[in-house]
Amino acid sequence: MITNSKIRMGVYALAVAFFGGAMLAGCNEVVAPKDAKSQDRKIEVEYERGPHKGRMLRVGDLAVEITIFEEGVEPEFHVYPYWQNKPLDPTEVKLQVTLRRLGPRVDTFSFEADGEFLRGKGVVKEPHSFEVTVAAEGRSVSNSWTYESYEGRTTIAQAAADANGIQVEKVGPARIDRVVDLAGRIELQSQGRAEIRAWYSGRVIELTKTIGQTVQKGEVLARIEASDTLRTYQITAPISGMIVERNVNVGDVATQAIYVINDPDSLQATFFASPRDLEALRVGQPVEIRGLGEQKTTGKIKLIMPRADPSNQATIVYAEFQNANRSWLAGMAVEGQVTVTSDNVPLAVRTQALQPFRDFRVVYARVGETYEVRMLKLGRQTAEWSEVLGGIDPGETYVSKNAFLIRADIEKSGAAHDH
Template sequence: MNAHPMRRFVRFAVCLTATILLTACGQAAKPQAEGEGHAETAGDFERGPHRGRMLREGDFAIEVTIFEEGVEPEFHVYAYRKNKPLDPKQVQLAVELRRLGGKTDRFAFAPQQDYLRGAGVVEEPHSFDVKVRAVEGGRTHQWAYASYEGRTAFSAEAARAGGVKTEVAGPVVMAELVDMAGRIEITPEGRGEVRAWYPGRIVAMNAQLGQTVRKGQVLARVESSQSLQTYSIPAPISGVIVQKSANVGDVAYDAAILVIADPTKLHAEFFVYPRDAERVRVGQKVEVRNLAGDARLTARVEAVLPTADIESQTMMAHVHLPPGAASTFRPGMGVEGAFQVGAQQAPLAVRTMALQRFRDFTVVFARVGNTYEVRMLELGRKTPEWTEVLSGLEPGTEYVTDGAFLIRADIEKSGASHDH
């Protein structure tokens, strides 16, 4: 399949720049760099006996490799004269790596066995513009080339069209969460029972199951068995009649003849197991979500009942729901709750939804201008919203939160590799 015209242009422009640099340093013009987001293939540069990059000038050459077997990545560089191994003690070498964003890493080298070993770790990602300086036999050789991985470029317009959004990484307060199961119920204040004030026969009933009534509305009339006078029974609250246990002609005594529920007065009842009982407190924030996970809201614990259920040994925590919750949450629905039982400061964290997989790493994509590049992370604590970063990302880095999968897909499509 043919490459996108813009990608071909970017690739040509970067390669042309690298060629000019190489020619200026005395090296034959060869395609030494890949374009943004494109890893080099075996045909892009000459490989040496150790599968590294060959850099030549006259009859002198060096082979640059990054060694990673059983150790942190480090430079191993082999020297040659007339294609035959050269004693590394005869070469003084320095390498400079300029990374996306302007950070520069510099490496000095010392001879070891048959190669020159770089002092220090070549940190991930192995994506940089490289400058090499070698001195041997009184002659100085210099090369420059680009070696990118996990990198791509999007115009601002393309990024907006793809839904790409970014944030700046920094310190956050991370909530410590405990998940619990529960159900939606009417609050005690949202439930009213209609009872006869004095025993007697029901002579009129102005209420039907499911009917909406208002507080003070007359729902029934009862003839007192003692005085034989008829009195009216009003609705104690506004709401919906959810239970009807009597009809005209029945004798009303001490049982409720009607039950009214206000569907806007809801709370969630959660089952608190003994291991979490000491951590749940009144006033704590709780994210309440339905079992499908497509409806959620944040509320607070209003009460923790001190008695435990005999069979399950669970306590009950009540979480008050705002009136607007009635449009989504219904009495009797099963729900899940994430209780914020604590909070700790994380010196550096990123949005959990920003995390992606790249090779064997968990990464985010840093943004510098219109260029995006992987950052391999070592992670700490994690919540649904935030993940602590222990290493791999500089504070203040702008990184992709929404649309990160699009960046990853473009990098994978371009054939990004980890080839040295």
């Protein structure tokens, strides 16, 4: 006797309609449309469980109990056969299980007897979300069953996804930069500051500049009458820049610095590196310099001091940069990001796309209007990119922005990990 039975079951099959007309409130809350009836969205579809807590599939005398075994091994099928409700010798049964996953992938498993059960040949890879077809033959009886077992899956109308800023892109290669973050401040370079003093003791006869005025190298700044010879001499600017201090007036005896000149173009970023960070730093490495607001520029490490501060073991690192528009000022607090290595990797996803799911870090793949988890094995990570070592295929479309909205809808749907 040949019997065919088609069973449509699963914890998710009745819960996918939520987003068909749903709207997302704010930036982190998923709500049902206004005309939706109040209901618990975690819909449990019960099915018969066997002695091993698996899914029982029955037609006539021949039945099988489907389980996925995960204790101490990678997930694998363990299937227990029965005849007239009693255990059947697995050697008397031929079995095949086909998993149709979201997208084009289909996994087919053959089985071999192992004690009291049939063991599937191969790993049941995550996510355990698929349409299952089971074909069993035993004692001249052939049965087949089909059921749905979904987890981490939801359906969202394209219009709703677009309206709420859900963006996607394809998994592919990326450049992974390893960076070192530093804190510091903007300082004048040593050649960017000059104190203007009298060459010989004497009285100030003339001053040509005041605070805030710019000067050019070689420009006359003062005339001094020497006390011993009463001869008058002039003092010129040794550098170009701006007068930031004027400490004497005409008629004073010049015993201190007459002027102080700062060159606003001769600035440098001074950073403080810990011993751990210092190991990766080299002269010539690029540095992104950021102010406390939106201000930023690029520079290069020009000097790493050959000594550490005994009190905190920090080493001073100097970076040079251009201050053409004079937007940077000495004394400003800054942060630096030094790119110490740069590698091209064949597969990466946006770090902001990563979400927690059970004990995994996941992204959400999209096929049509359906979204489903992809459990990832990750390598190197930066704030922008995360290297993928496994769990998603090249070219697969995934949610790169606002993925937390997908997670929220899946968590509300109660699409559980259940076999």
